[in-house]
Amino acid sequence: MSTKRTTHRTFLVIVGLAIIALIAVACATPPAPTPPPQIVKETVVVAGTPQIVEKVVTATPPPPPTSAPKVVYISGTQSLTGAYAEDSAAILAAFEDYAKYVNETKLLAPWRTEKFPADVKVEVLWRDDELKPEKALSIYDELKAKNMLVYRISGSPIALALMDKLNEDRVGATSMATGPYLLSPPKTIFTYYPIYTDDLAAIADWFKENWKETRKPRVAYLTADNAMGHSIEIPELRAYLEKIGYEFVGAQYVPLVPTSPPTTQLLWLKENKVDLALGVMINPGSQPTYKEMVRLDMGPNRGYKITFGTGTPSHLQVFLPAMGADLAEGYVVGGGFLGFDDPAPGMKFLNDLQTKYRPTKKVTHVMYVGGLLEAMIQTEALRLAMQTTPADKLKPVDVLENGFYKIKNLDTGGLSATPITYGPGKIEGVNKVRVDQIQKGKIVNVGLYPARGLYKHE
Amino acid sequence: MTLRLAHNLKSAYALDMAFIRTRQQWGWLLGLLVVLVVLPLFASDQILTVLTIIGIAIISVHGLNILTGYCGQISIGHVGFMAVGGYTSAILTAKLGWSFWAALPVAALAAGVAGLIFGLPSLKIKGFYLIMATIAAHFIIIWLVLQFRTITGGPDGMPVPKPAIGSFVFKTKASYFYLVMAITLLATFFATNIVRTRAGRAFVAIRDNDLAAEVMGIRLWSYKLQAFFVGCVYAGVAGALVVHYFAFASVDQFPFMDSVWYLGMLIVGGMGSTVGAIFGAVSLKLLDEAVTIVGPILSAAVAPQAAAALALFMRGLVIAVFLIFEPRGLAHGWELIKAYFRLWPFSFEDAD
Known part of the structure; x- marks a missing residue:
């Protein structure tokens, strides 16, 4: 057999193996994350006076649950490639940190008293759309098939490509882009800073x-x-x-x-x-x-x-x-966001999240604030919807009508210019501009x- | 290298020239048609979306293959011509109320005429200089779209109706999939046949040595412009299918980099081969999908930034690997596989 033929065959084998490897990796499930060390507050009596002491406890794996928690997804499409790459990376990091916080504490923010349902877990589901409408379309179909109940828009090209589809499917989405096209007529994409x-x-x-x-x-x-x-x-x-x-x-x-x-x-x-x-x-x-x-x-x-x-x-x-x-x-x-050193409760919460979940690699890009706002809004919409429909029976339309539309004066701890309010036809969450x-x-x-x-x- | 059809002697010229020459080939074609018809019954929305986008890419790459692969006129403005087709169809259907079926050929023709205009420099320049001229074509077209805001919607884009036959609207994923696949099959059939015509042979002669071709009596200006026209007609059809699929026309659907990736598809699939155009479009689009799924896993394992630009990196890597190790593309590998099985179980030795 000639050398040329052998080279071609080897090349074809390599191409074949690469395809198999790609498919295998794509089908693999990511390993479960190890819970980080937790700080536990205990009350002890020292010299007759009760005092609160903090103990660092290495987290042990929780006992196997009697029934698997129901999972709801937040996030959606991101644009980690292209002009908005830095913004998207910061937003994604905020989504991940907020999901961990909600799952661990079942709280929505330190200043809020409402609790997230104990038997429901929040997971971040996302894909990189490269800011390309055609990619966003197949990603949307994939995430919809995975029962994604909320969605997000990473930029104007994606908003223009998906706004009618989201409206037809009655899927509520948060948006990093805030052009007037979202209002002609108002559809199901919600903003958290002014258009x-x-x-x-x-x-x-x-x-x-x-x-x-x-x-x-x-x-x-x-x-x-x-x-x-x-x-x-x-x-x-x-x-x-x-x-x-x-x-x-x-x-x-x-x-x-x-x-x-x-x-x-x-x-x-x-x-x-x-x-x-x-x-x-x-x-x-x-x-x-x-x-x-x-x-x-x-x-x-x-x-x-x-x-x-x-x-x-x-x-x-x-x-x-x-x-x-x-x-x-x-x-x-x-319409800008607060700086990381601002004393607002929302910014303190944001800094605490980073200290806890990424102590060595803090995100300094301001769109972490935007990401945290988006994650809070999506989680709030899911929480409100779950008050009328159980998690396993939720449909996107329930989250839109009983979730997004019911968000009134959502206190974001100062992360947004004003508390956020949505409704049918009201997609601009804030009513003041910094x-x-x-x-x-x-x-x-x-x-x-x-x-x-x-x-x-x- | 000579690849002969073993045990398949032809007794007439017509049989030898037939598009489908053996029962086996008929079997493959029928099998493909059955798969295409049955697939939407089982496939998810995502798979249908991916396949529809692949089908549109195949049509576009066929056009680029005629222009670049067969005629040797390198174009990196192909997506600009897709935009001409897309916007023509969008304006005709959305603003003037035309039917999609009337708008589609006009869109193809408009893109072809744009190709003729921007192909004029090819009469004077070639190689690197022609590449620059075609890049300019892309930016001029997009600039015009942005400026004629009242007609095109400018940067805001414009809504476009879905194609319809009577009261039946191609609204579902499955129906649009059928439409795109039908047009893709037709486009493939015509692309294969174009190459076997007098013009097709002239294209190949110009690509191989334009001076020799001219000496042999081939009118370079005529055939180069014909290649631009035909290649851009394909781009126009693909562009029209894109905007009607999204039900929206926007310049963001026609990014400059897509022209580069279409050329990459030709390199990976194999230039100057109709099968190569299909292989290239399918493989790079599937790679894109695989990378989209792998990205978050990689990101979870390493860092969010690890997934950034992964698709660009992978596409670039694959194109570079093919340029080095298999410049004739997947189509050449496919020919080798076919040659191997043609005489199976007897081993087949290459003549060269």
Whole structure:
């Protein structure tokens, strides 16, 4: 037999073995995680006084349950590949930590008294959709077949591809993307921070409040060149800006992840004497844009006075350390999250979770906050639904109607701008918008403004 | 290497040229049809979705195979032409109320015409420079879609109706699966036959040596543009099927990187082979699905980031491995297997 033939046969055997190995790994069940050491509080009497002491107890495997706990899944699709990879990794970590917390304590948060059903276990089920609609479609089918009762949206492309399907199937989902397309008409995708147009309206409110000159301030859009970025171009936002006294100039677009500095777009703003630039970007877009702005001597305290504000997918907690205090000075974000050092109970809970479940590898990305919020909302929807229907009989429509729609004033410990409320047609969970600005190397909260609900859906 | 059909002598030219030449081949075809008809009765929604997407990818890769595999005109703008087909069909059905069946051929034609326009540079340039021109085609097409917002919906996309015949709407996974598979079979049949036509032979001659082909009397400009037209017609059909499947048209459905992966499918399957186009599309799409399932397991075992970009890594690795160890792709391996069994149980020695 010739050498060439042998090489080909060997190659085919390798390809065959690789396929078998892939299938075998895909069918394998992951090992059960070992419970971490627990801190147990005990009351002991020392010198006649009862005192609480903490003991570190190495967890022993629990006795085999008389009946297997019912399992409900949270999470859904993630985008660990692509532009939102960092955000998604942080969100996924939060989902995992929150599921462990609920399973161990049966509590929903330290400040809440309601308990999660004792015989139900929360598990995280997810897949990487690479931010590709076609992949999201097959993942959705797979997770639906696995009796996933809630879902999540990782970005605008996935929202556009799945929103009608989720609505048809009556599946409630949380969303990391918050464009007005979710409202045309309102479907079954719920947000936990304001939609982008309301973010920008709040920034405009804040800027106008602080406007000292007699002339009208000139505003323009400087936004990402994708569905998310363009979603702010609705007549209602422009009408609102003009109503509160702005002169609208026009729009410029920057690629979602620019490969070169957007000099032309920024010079256009300068030439058109724009005072406030508004847009929606992610950090890989806003950072190089702002850096170029500074290079062109543009900024609130620079040669050419201009303020740049974006909706929340661009995070100040990421922006500031990445850019440094000087370069980041003056940048504004609407609808942002709290910093990790904020004293709010939600942030304390978040830090405690990380200390407990990932003491050596803490997640410092701010979307851990978003992930924790999503996990709390999904778990709350499941808990509420289980009050009317047993876990093993739950259908997605039950979780939507008796879960998501029944969430009223959900206390998130300050993780969201306001407590969260949903209902049929009400998919925007919060009714106020945080506006933060970087001032002298610090993230400063400059106000809390009403979510205007500008987008008028049919 | 010569692969002859053993014990199967042909007594007439027509028999030798027939698309299906042996009873065994008829048997395989019938078996395939039975499997395709019966499959939706047992398969889950996820499997049907994956198979439908594979079917659409096969149609698109057939087009790229005609253009790149047979005619040697490398295109990395194929997904842009899919977008032309997709948006044409979307606009005709959603805005003008056309039936899907009327919109589909118009969409294919529109993509073909776009292919003709962007294929014009191929008359002057080739190789690396043509690659750059086709990349430009993709970005120009997507830019146009984004700018004509009132017609295309711009970045927000537009809802698209599902195909229907009378009152029957192809709404279920199974019905759309049947539709896509029927079109895939037709596309495969035409792709196989195109190569056996005068134009097909001219494509191969141009690919192998365009100077020699021209000297032999082949009009390069005509055949290169024909290859662009036909390849893009396939892309247009695939694009239309994509938007009607999602019931939504959005530029996010036509990412630039998909053009690169379609080329990767050709490399893995085997360029210049209709079977190769099928093998390539099936294997890379299945790899994608396997990686999606493996990702969370790997992530649980190592770290969440371990699953990040796993699909990109695996696809890249597979393409690189094939380029090094089997540049003729899976189709070549398939030919070897067929040759082995053709004379079974007698051993078969390669002539070379």
